[in-house]
Amino acid sequence: MTNRAYHLPVLLKESVDGMSIQPEGTYVDVTFGGGGHSAEILSRLGEKGRLFAFDQDQDAQENSIEDPRFTLIPANFRFIKRFLRLEGVNEVDGILGDFGVSSHQFDKGERGFSIRFEAELDMRMDQNTGLGASELVNTYSQEQLAQLIWQYGEIKMSRKLAKAIVERRIIEPIKSTKDLNDLLTPFFPPTKVNKFLAQVYQAIRIEVNQEMEALKEFLLQTSELITKGGRLSLISYHSLEDRLVKRFIRDGKFSGAPEKDFYGNMLVPFKKVGKMITPGAAELQKNKRSRSAKLRIGEKL
Template sequence: MSYHSPVLLHESIDALDIKEDGVYVDVTFGGGGHSREILSRLGVSGKLFAFDQDPDAFENSIDDERFTLIQENFRYITRYLKFHGVKKVDGILADLGVSSHQFDEAERGFSTRFDADLDMRMNQKATISAKEVVNEYPEEKLADVLFLYGELRNSRSLAKTIVEERAHQKIETSFQLKQVLKRFLPAAKEHKILAQIFQAIRIEVNEELEVLKEFLKQLPGLLKEDGRISVISYHSLEDRLVKRFIRTGLFSGEPEKDFFGNTNEPLKKVGKLIVPTPQEINVNNRARSAKLRIATLK
């Protein structure tokens, strides 16, 4: 799987407790590794639907009458499943974040390793790219993006420096941005800080946290009574949302109690948090920050 090495492959599919005649959804198809594993466990009457908004992923499509690949963002999961005549499913898998392919394709602009146009769009039809965020966002909004999504404490100074530089010359490539912020990148921490900056811009470009919230809110209405969700996240911002929604059904605050002091959370967690083994991390370094959470209807 040169396109994308599936992380926590067996653990995430085991978590779905596959039924041979079940209906399943892989909302982040990518290289198709997780989808192929689901199909290998389905019988002839089973069905698998997959979502991916990146046209590159369609080159990995699977020729199997049980399989349907939908070229859309998974924030629209309910709408497109309904279009295909599906109201309830037995399991949903989400492998969040950026695929290895997107990181490794220099022209996509996701990686700090290459000098490429500031793009970072998972959906190439989207109108806002990293270039617009860096060159057109007001200073305060840019600082908020860097603080909220990159968790950078010096976000105000970073944003001020970017705005001052772009007044003289448009910042169009990843290496240009790196050069502009050079004084904030000490050698010992350069890679980590750059990764945080790129992560923040990428999340803003793709509305990743809003997409995740919209997706999670739809899950209780899509799952059959004993249906399962299996969600792999790669950074604390995603994981916090997933963990909190499974625990409370909310993204902030606490659930309201009824007259008897009971709450009505839609989901309940299954098992404990699962992380990759040292062996998997050794083979696939991108697995190092992965966290798998599993839930079912309460």
């Protein structure tokens, strides 16, 4: 049974339709969350079909589905190839990824993902490892902070914000969401405070969880894992993620021109299937958080 209170699956039918499920195939959902996409995939599999899911978040792991065809792997999807091999799986027929932060992570105030709640700055997907957001803002250099706010938050005044953070932490460490909000709010227009704060939080969260690096590592492994004719069905929520997904499906790489053979034919692992898909009016009305979702589908050549 899926936990819709944990996270309402976005583009559910469209993303699973895009996988072109074969009843006896082997599939992977690399962002299990509340189990919505996994449950839909399982509903289309026969008795011999198999589904593996990944999620590094301990809260998400509590939503595991009891089904003999299903295996939940408590790990980051950047290690997909390694963990599937441990399960005796060397190739799969399709992979689904929904790269958004779950509603549960935003709504559970103590996780520190949201500007709406006063809590310790944490933002780790896996709370057992890595550097939390509080440690990051209190230890990164001014140049490092400016770079990540610019690159991942796409905020032009990144140097001003970084300078303010460094000056403040000399006096007193920045430990909570309130500390960070109170410090940065004066820099933004009153009508756009929440928008800009959310962009700063996004930048810090991406760095804390190494989201861009993990996505690149994952994508490169998919071309080795997916069988000919198998599908990639990927949902992204901000331009940084979508750019990587789009370029990988189109070019097989993240920058530069695609490789070509002696005759000038492009050597790419996938071909694009259809156009980019976004939520329709009915879904947007039901789930406002789906508004920035973009689904892209690729088929292995």
